[in-house]
Amino acid sequence: MTVSAGHARRRRGGRDGDPVVPDATFTSYYGRPVVKAAPWENDIPAYLFLGGLAAGSSLLAAGAELSDRPALRRTGRLGALAGVSLSIAALVHDLGRPSRFVNMLRVAKPTSPMSVGTWLLTLYGPAAGVAGVAELSGLLPRPGRRLVGVLARPAGLGAAGLAPAVASYTAVLLSDTATPAWHEAHRELPFVFVGSAAAAAGGLGMLGAPTDQAGPARRIAVLGAVGELVAEQRMKSSMGLAAETLHEGAAGQLMRASRALTIAGALGAALFGRRSRPVAAVSGAVLMAGSAFNRFAVFEAGQASARDPKYTVVPQRERLEERG
Amino acid sequence: MTDQVAADAGWADPPPRKGFFTDTSICIGCKACEVACKEWNGVPDDGFNLLGSSYDNTGALGASTWRHVAFIEQPAPSGDFRWLMSSDVCKHCTHAACLDVCPTGSLLRTEFGTVVVQEDICNGCGYCVPACPFGVIDRRIGEQGTKNVGIAQKCTLCYDRLDAGQTPACAQACPTQSIQFGDLDELRSRAQQRVETLQAQGITDARLYGENPDDGIGGAGAFFLLLDEPEVYRLPPDPVVTTRDLPAMWKQAGLAAVTLLAGAAASFLGRRP
Numbered sequence: 242m243t244v245s246a247g248h249a250r251r252r253r254g255g256r257d258g259d260p261v262v263p264d265a266t267f268t269s270y271y272g273r274p275v276v277k278a279a280p281w282e283n284d285i286p287a288y289l290f291l292g293g294l295a296a297g298s299s300l301l302a303a304g305a306e307l308s309d310r311p312a313l314r315r316t317g318r319l320g321a322l323a324g325v326s327l328s329i330a331a332l333v334h335d336l337g338r339p340s341r342f343v344n345m346l347r348v349a350k351p352t353s354p355m356s357v358g359t360w361l362l363t364l365y366g367p368a369a370g371v372a373g374v375a376e377l378s379g380l381l382p383r384p385g386r387r388l389v390g391v392l393a394r395p396a397g398l399g400a401a402g403l404a405p406a407v408a409s410y411t412a413v414l415l416s417d418t419a420t421p422a423w424h425e426a427h428r429e430l431p432f433v434f435v436g437s438a439a440a441a442a443g444g445l446g447m448l449g450a451p452t453d454q455a456g457p458a459r460r461i462a463v464l465g466a467v468g469e470l471v472a473e474q475r476m477k478s479s480m481g482l483a484a485e486t487l488h489e490g491a492a493g494q495l496m497r498a499s500r501a502l503t504i505a506g507a508l509g510a511a512l513f514g515r516r517s518r519p520v521a522a523v524s525g526a527v528l529m530a531g532s533a534f535n536r537f538a539v540f541e542a543g544q545a546s547a548r549d550p551k552y553t554v555v556p557q558r559e560r561l562e563e564r565g
Numbered sequence: 566m567t568d569q570v571a572a573d574a575g576w577a578d579p580p581p582r583k584g585f586f587t588d589t590s591i592c593i594g595c596k597a598c599e600v601a602c603k604e605w606n607g608v609p610d611d612g613f614n615l616l617g618s619s620y621d622n623t624g625a626l627g628a629s630t631w632r633h634v635a636f637i638e639q640p641a642p643s644g645d646f647r648w649l650m651s652s653d654v655c656k657h658c659t660h661a662a663c664l665d666v667c668p669t670g671s672l673l674r675t676e677f678g679t680v681v682v683q684e685d686i687c688n689g690c691g692y693c694v695p696a697c698p699f700g701v702i703d704r705r706i707g708e709q710g711t712k713n714v715g716i717a718q719k720c721t722l723c724y725d726r727l728d729a730g731q732t733p734a735c736a737q738a739c740p741t742q743s744i745q746f747g748d749l750d751e752l753r754s755r756a757q758q759r760v761e762t763l764q765a766q767g768i769t770d771a772r773l774y775g776e777n778p779d780d781g782i783g784g785a786g787a788f789f790l791l792l793d794e795p796e797v798y799r800l801p802p803d804p805v806v807t808t809r810d811l812p813a814m815w816k817q818a819g820l821a822a823v824t825l826l827a828g829a830a831a832s833f834l835g836r837r838p
């Protein structure tokens with residue numbers, strides 16, 4: 242379709258038969274976007290998943306430590322160590338000037354969710370790291386072994402204390418932008434993300450710990466999956482026009498896959514997770530995949546909403562008309 | 566109020582806030598502003614393409630396009646045909662989202678009330694790019710060795726020229742005074758007179774854009790006189806600084822965090838194996 246500037250362009254808004262979203266008529270400059278899509282690549286949705294996995298794993302590990310479930314503790318601590326290490330690698334890799342990563346530590350700015358997140362990870366990373374390394378202490382020289390042995394418990398509990406913030410701030414990181422599908426999701430996205438983090442970490446716990454220790458992992462996985470699915474449904478109905486981007490294109494496919502995997506994994510965990518280790522392991526892996534797909538879906542929906550001027554212009558125009 | 570931005574940012578006894586008034590009704594589309602900006606600021610090329618959008622082969626504002634002239638061909642209200650031409654630029658917002666979200670403090674409010682990137686500090690995180698409600702700032706891409714490649718770039722309102730008491734390069738080069746530079750309060754009253762004059766001449770579509778300190782960005786340091794709706798020129802009709810909703814967002818994230826903690830604790834209740 243040829244789109245000329247300054248002429249109204251009519252396009253179908255909403256899915257077929259969806260009565261909530263009316264057709265959108267709007268004007269644009271040669272169909273070009275008004276806002277810019279984030280210059281981020283797969284590093285960022287991968288980080289959203291890995292950071293959530295790490296945070297949920299730290300919580301599980303701390304609970305396992307306090308309730309004397311050593312295999313679950315080990316899985317949680319190692320999961321958190323791997324998750325946070327890969328997270329930091331992804332975040333540095335995504336920078337335009339990776340060598341200047343430390344400039345993040347020049348300032349602490351509550352108006353910048355990225356600054357808040359940097360400081361959170363600066364505290365959380367070493368704590369989760371020490372607790373994780375303690376599980377590998379057989380590989381350490383003797384003095385190091387004693388040190389991490391002493392530090393493991395406070396470090397692990399400290400990591401768990403920070404973990405809820407690590408899991409939820411990433412929603413604010415996305416929402417605090419002019420990207421329509423991210424900003425309009427700001428009420429529910431933190432709940433989607435903590436649900437997704439809980440499902441992923443529970444999944445990892447089911448994968449790594451024997452069934453007699455993995456009860457809390459199954460429960461947090463099912464709670465997280467249900468929470469994620471409910472929050473997602475609410476989010477879609479409160480986002481207005483931008484909710485389209487969660488149904489269409491690559492983001493829509495990822496979102497449908499995420500839902501299917503999350504439901505299947507949660508059912509597997511709830512029905513067979515206690516009885517069968519293989520089914521528990523497969524369900525855990527499926528839940529982790531569902532969580533990862535969710536993050537990529539939300540990321541891609543935002544990018545799609547930034548690339549199409551409709552999602553910027555139409556809601557703003559409606560806002561102006563309501564105001565009169 | 567809004568002209569206190571430099572003082573609010575901590576500058577002692579700053580000069581009056583500086584800005585641009587771009588009067589698109591007298592823009593002739595010569596692109597002298599685009600060229601002057603590139604030449605003065607040493608901005609690299611970002612491709613030489615035919616975009617099929619009237620005389621606009623620049624496309625949009627970006628890391629290597631700090632002034633962008635839009636060309637719109639449309640039926641005139643009289644029934645004939647008319648050009649709309651408009652030189653777009655960074656708005657130097659009173660409430661600047663790019664500056665708010667910058668995690669390194671690279672983006673800075675100058676003593677002139679403008680917003681600039683400190684190129685030796687930016688680490689190219691890219692957060693300012695989706696934060697800007699106007700799609701102005703971008704991360705520069707290019708071959709290794711390109712000036713400032715990998716970091717965020719945008720109009721500086723010619724910070725170096727302001728320091729020397731000079732007019733920014735684009736305004737200096739504009740042959741019709743479509744781009745006017747000066748103290749923001751003076752530009753605002755000049756713009757008000759201009760729009761009233763045009764209205765009196767029967768050009769009822771003339772309107773100011775970005776001049777109102779009560780809008781969603783607290784008013785722009787660079788504002789415009791337009792002859793059609795903002796979106797015709799690729800400008801958002803009702804821009805809002807995203808950080809206006811940030812307290813509500815932190816609150817939701819806090820509730821979600823507490824929910825996660827409670828869920829984790831609940832998962833450990835119940836029967837021991």
